[in-house]
Amino acid sequence: MSSEPMVSSEPMVSAEAMSQPEFRAQFPALRNITWLDTPGSPPGAEPVNRALGNFLSDWRSGEFDWLDWDGAAARCRSLFAGYLGVPVSSVATMASVAEAAATVAAALEPGRIVVPACEFRSNLLPWLQLDPTRYEVVTVPARDGAVRTEDLVAALDDRTVLLAVSEVLSRDGVRADLPALREATDAVGARLFVDATQSLGALRLDMSALRPDYLAVHGYKWMVAPRGAAWLVVRPDRLCGLAPLMPSWKSSQAPHAYFGGRLDPAPGAARCDTSPAWFSWLGACAAVGLMSELDATAVEQHCLALADEFLTEACAMGIARAASGPQSHIAVVRTDDAARMAKELAASRIRATALADRLRVGFHYFNDRADVAAVLAAIRRALHQA
16 A cells, blocks of 8 residues: 555454453453443553653653654554554654544535435534535435435535545444445545544554545543544555645655745644643543454444444333334434433433433443443433432
């Protein structure tokens, strides 16, 4: 795929993968809280906590090397490339998915862009702000509570230059059929932009099989990193024409110069790097290192099994899914008792989201069947009070 050596031709996994109980033990908060709110953010993992604690201690004492801190984003680029099994040169370090989408949007040829109408705004508004005289943005409406893969496919035609979609939305927990979308975009010559923020770390992603043109991930969800560390992965044949959205000293070739001169773009996707928030990237290095110790297939199977168990029992209580379609590790159900459920969850020290007409729970590898039982018991108590 690239003349630059890959960290690995397959996603990086340690020789002996960390077990589920071992992974769970990395999260001190779980001793006192049932955490099902990773779609919002997970609790801190101990390796990440240590990295951030060292950062604060060294900052407080003045015993730090800011150049070492500044190199954390580049180190994390290599770790993340190894985790995904992609060339290091294909990864740009950014601060958000919105920044990644806007960077890609600025490089697109005029044409049609297809995106779900209920897409998360960081993967919606960057496309909607494009010049309407050059781009037609087609928003595909939801059906049965979620945007269907077949409806996205039907919206594509030979004028389409890009389809932008999240693999999973926390709004409904439905999993997009990415292989089908890849096949459909290939058929019309369009590019595929995937936001994997709500899936990577819980669901396995085979980059060599999917071949997304662009993959954006913010690490503060299922990758258990601090907020502010995000990645844009660009397929090597799509690097041409890509330019930094916010050119800075980090957009040039290393060693970076600070004053004067002209832009000398860094090779590969690194030309789109933005100046890093040191705190975020030091924590992200620890987070990606931890996630690289897991077996991605085992993680996916575990998370999906817990979500399926939850939904099966919830259905038996008369609580239906908020949307139909392929299930993910995020389970969203409809309820008329969201306020009562939220109160019961809080009283039971269960972190989940109950708002408006729905309850959302998310299952990571650190969750177990006891967590499923705990939230189901809380739901039963709430329903009994109704």
